[in-house]
Amino acid sequence: MSPSPFPSAASGDPGVPSRRELNKAATRQAITDAAMDLLRTRGPGNFTVEDIADAAGISRRTFFNYFGSTEAALASVTFGFLDTALQQFRLRPAGEPILESARAALVELADPMTVAPVAELYSLGQTNPQLSRSELEAWDHCTEQIIDAARERFALTAAGDVDELYLRALAGSVISCGKAAMDVWFARCGGDLAPESLSVLRQLLIDSMGLLGSGFASHSPATPSPDRH
Amino acid sequence: MSPSPFPSAASGDPGVPSRRELNKAATRQAITDAAMDLLRTRGPGNFTVEDIADAAGISRRTFFNYFGSTEAALASVTFGFLDTALQQFRLRPAGEPILESARAALVELADPMTVAPVAELYSLGQTNPQLSRSELEAWDHCTEQIIDAARERFALTAAGDVDELYLRALAGSVISCGKAAMDVWFARCGGDLAPESLSVLRQLLIDSMGLLGSGFASHSPATPSPDRH
DNA sequence: GAAAATACTTGCCCGGAGTGCAAACATGCA
DNA sequence: TGCATGTTTGCACTCCGGGCAAGTATTTTC
Incomplete structure (x- = not known):
């Protein structure tokens, strides 16, 4: 040692x-x-x-x-990644619309140093059930923490009790959208860490938050987001 | 045997x-x-x-x-439960707004026969990491299937390629909201299967879909949904 | 600075998970 | 009835995960 x-x-x-x-x-x-x-x-x-x-x-x-377990050791990488996002979220001003905070926090993740280890894990995990299972756990753990963070924030601005359904549905949806963005990114760019690829990821994260904020309004989803590169 | x-x-x-x-x-x-x-x-x-x-x-x-594994055996119960929801979803008319289809499918779950085994698993799983991990897997599996179902549906009505981000973000969010509703229901009713309790669950599911459809518009979530009973 | 208290590492050992293999057994088909 | 195919079972093996106690490193106390 x-x-x-x-x-x-x-x-x-x-x-x-x-x-x-x-x-x-x-x-x-x-x-x-x-x-x-x-x-x-x-x-x-x-x-x-x-x-x-x-x-x-x-x-x-x-x-x-x-x-x-082996998986736990590997998952600690993902944990660190998601904790980064969480820290970013906590740093946002309390008055800001919560989806905007989430968007900002997620976009911070599209950074080479931050995303590199996870990209590696993710692509390897795609083919491996054991691995992706513990990835799921990490995402879920992050969801729980977002719920806590959001609850704290709302406790500041709102008088009465906080609506748990709102919190949990929102946090879960945000994480799901983040995951969706990463899934699409991997499918499209294969975890490539080049600047253009990362900008695709950033845009996907932004787009997914946009969808969430608009209530998935577009009923004709046949319009892929523009791949700028 | x-x-x-x-x-x-x-x-x-x-x-x-x-x-x-x-x-x-x-x-x-x-x-x-x-x-x-x-x-x-x-x-x-x-x-x-x-x-x-x-x-x-x-x-x-x-x-x-x-x-x-033991967990896989238990998870098969949850699988059956989620497959029920999925079948309901597939039965909805293709022209219907997708969130409305999701709402209808989820509400079907608030039925004693359907929800009973899962309620049991869920409450036992609350205290058990091993168990809840495989629950996560089941939900994730269901998300994948919803994505497939939604992709098929859109392929019918839309001409070009379907936006994968839209699909995945939407399906993930719907499942997350369903999960959130169940979490809140358990916290509130402890898995009670009495009619009043189930009607609470039904309403929670409807509310969560409403939140999703409105883009979580309400910025003051300090207004718990009315508990009718 | 030496000795006592505390924290960390290691080897030993055990019960349980999960799987390949081949023999026994059940079912389907001609 | 007899053969082909699918299913169950026991056996043996590797790996996981953790309790325990002895050994080693660090910190604290005097």
């Missing part, structure tokens, strides 16, 4: 990242890196937890101290 | 349900029944595949000929 031999507390991090915390973070990262690497080289389903542990330089048992 | 000793081809079924087919269907049913029963009596996670096999009167190995 060889954790970096710095004396602790170098950068301007608040909260004193102790040696233990640094080690844990490093191990965690080593695991997901090893897992992603094996995924790339051997393909989904063709390696075991022991393989990951060996590649990460830890024991099989230790792997399970960090993640409950 | 003791399959029923009828000579085959009794009822007015088309397609000649052979003895083999009948046996398989019976075994399948016996498995899900046994699984649901164990779920009720022992709670989620407190029984093994072997337990189910014993209760169903088959070998452990045979269980795996039918389902890949």
Whole structure:
């Protein structure tokens, strides 16, 4: 493992990242890196937890101290991705229309650094049931968090109780539309990370929010969104 | 197992349900029944595949000929439920606004016979990660099928290519709203199957479709839908 | 700075999941 | 009746996931 031999507390991090915390973070990262690497080289389903542990330089048992399964290790990538979106959402002003906040948060995702690992996972997961199952879980988890975030926001501006149906239906729909946009993007661009491809993704995300905001008004959906490139 | 000793081809079924087919269907049913029963009596996670096999009167190995896991066996219940909705959707006239079709299909679900097994699963699944994960899969599978159904429908009325983003975003949102309605219903009524409770569910489903159709227009969601009962 | 308290890693071991295989058994068809 | 085809079952094997206790690293206390 060889954790970096710095004396602790170098950068301007608040909260004193102790040696233990640094080690844990490093191990965690080593695991997901090893897992992603094996995924790339051997393909989904063709390696075991022991393989990951060996590649990460830890024991099989230790792997399970960090993640409950191979999929969980890989899903942490998607989790990070969706948490990014969530943070963006929380940063939006409370007065803003909520769909506009969602649109802004989603568009932030169409960034090379952010989307790259997920694009990889996504394309590999397309062919693999085990994998896509845990992807689903990550999206669902994100939905729950959006519900919480939206509930908090509304609690600020509204007096009485918040309508749970509104919250849950809205959050679920936003996530579904985000997912739809990514699905179409993959079908169209195959996870390509070139600028033109990312701009397609961005536009798809915007379009999907537009559809949602208009109540899917267009009854003749035979007009594909213009592929600018 | 003791399959029923009828000579085959009794009822007015088309397609000649052979003895083999009948046996398989019976075994399948016996498995899900046994699984649901164990779920009720022992709670989620407190029984093994072997337990189910014993209760169903088959070998452990045979269980795996039918389902890949305990969760898959239980999920087949949810699958049946969602397939009902899908059939309803396919029966709607092609000219009808698609959200109206979705609304009609979902409302059909608020029927005691249909919703009972799912209500049970749902409430048990609330506390169980393993279970809710496979529920997610079932909903997702249904989304895919709605996409197909909607694509077919649009292919009839529209000339050119169908907008995949529209399809996927719409189908995903409809399912999300249906899920949201069920979540709220469970939170409110705890899966109660009494007529008043079901009418609440029906209204929630209608309301959620209304929200979707209006683009979640109301920016002050502090107005809970009226609980008529 | 040494010793005690605490956190993390590891090996050992166990029960359960899931699957390939081949023998036994049931059903369908001629 | 007898052969072809499909289904069930036991067996053996790998992998998962986690409890436990001994060993190692880090932090705290004096």
